[in-house]
Amino acid sequence: MPSSSPAALAPVLVLVPGATGAPADGGPRFHLADATVPQLSVTDLVATRGDGVFETIGAFDGVPVNVGPHLERLARSADLVDLPAPDLATLAEAVDAAISAHDPVAELSVRVMLTRGIEGAGVPTCWIHARVSDDWTPYRAGMRVAALDRGLPTTVAETSPWLLPGAKTLSYAVNMAAVREAKRRGAADVLFVASDGYVLEGPTSTLLVRRGDTFLTTPASAGVLPGTSVKSLFTWLQEQEGRTVREELMTLADVTGSDGAWLLSSTRLAAPLTHLDDTELPVDHELTARFERVLKGQA
Template identity: 50%
Template sequence: MASTFALLITPVADFDIRDTYADTFSVIDASAPALSVGELSTQRGDGIFESIGVSGGHPQEVMPHLERLAHSARLCDLPLPNIEQWREAIAIAADACGEGEWVIKLILSRGIEHGPTPTAWVTAAPAGDFAAARRDGISVVTLDRGFDSGAPGRAPWLLLGAKTLSYAVNMAAIREAKRRGADDAVFVSSDGILLEAPTASLVIRVGDRFVTPRPGAGILHGTTQISVFSFLQAKGYEAVYETLPASALPRVDAAWLVSSVRLAAPIHTVDGTTLPMDSALTAELNAYLLSPRD
């Protein structure tokens, strides 16, 4: 089996599950060139994406990811994805995944400049090894995101609530965190509000109460965070959304960065301040996040 699988999608508005495979999908060589030189929208980051974790061949949280893909499409004025067509493409990609953990990526760009249709594709590849981060935890630094918490409402064209292909700032933030001797970063608004990590949601614990920054203010609503809250609420914990000041983070009883592929990584240090870690709860969280979830 190839280590990476790739599938081009022919977007259609009236996809039916009975449509033939050849009419709507084409498997391509993931190691070979696949996009036209005219695919300027991808080069400019004018598109959206999702990353779906796969555990034991099961793609996790498919509908939440597709709903967020559609939300990003609306914000970016892209054609709304046909949910059933994308579900079928994800199923095909999942069938190509081997044992262990994989990641399926969904990409939708505006397509060839002045072209009639968007470009859409799905890839599947083995996930990285995040065992150490899940077990031993990570260190983070807080970084100014460069806008205040009211910016998304004042300037919707910044697309702060969309998961776009424009990830240069996110990657630069992670590099800056590493330059400062940390593993990752947590963004803070210029008026001192906690946001999210470059590629993950933030969940904090104060006593038996779990809180994540309220979606909005440039925060992407995390699919894994939603699953974490479901797990915690089922165990009888209070799990809520709140606007949180950055000053609260070093004083919490525990904190995690949660995402579809790394899953729950406990934070052991924030800006040089040591945080408590709940290893037992973290192990429970990750066992749950590795179990099949729709």
């Protein structure tokens, strides 16, 4: 497991009553709040039903990465679950306020949460929580991953959109159960596999696979979350490195027979797979370090 954040560095909480429109009481659109005292109602639908969406933004040496793409994806998730459209300009300002209010650190995790609000009120709840990122160093060095069946086909987005494939919701019980199962198998993380045999994504990450000079990821149409990190790497690989990038449905054999694979996320960055189940994969540490710089916005 990643190391916990240092206790001496207090997290920052920003409440955003103006996330989807002007606050009813005429107050400010967002404001700092005490992160050490209760702030969320027990009847908020995120507490009773997990009804909401979120994004996690990485900030490195005080500079956030991909704020626009993250907030646009939050708006996409909100639309998929029939939440009011968030005010992205307000949220961007609130993210900056949370980062500015936090003590300077090398790596900060900034989570933007938007819920359906208190049951019956019809007003969404929104807050931003910034804290020191966990120590992901062991994962960035390489990790064993377990392949687990997600139980849904790659056609789920077309056939069953009410299952919310591709939405980043706060209903994370299944994802966390999958991670616990991976650890029972001696692995650090999970690669989900569709019922029709294609690999998908991790519980909190996007798959990237190398095949020679071509880099591949699972199509968003297969019901995975459109990755902000893989989009950044694809742009860099194409424009700076002259590599070929594309979306492609892949099998487990495609991954185990590849020239390398990573699970990407905004705070853990690029975690190379050393093993997928019992099959060992090649790991390019130098390329992984370059990926890390790109994902930190420092390339």
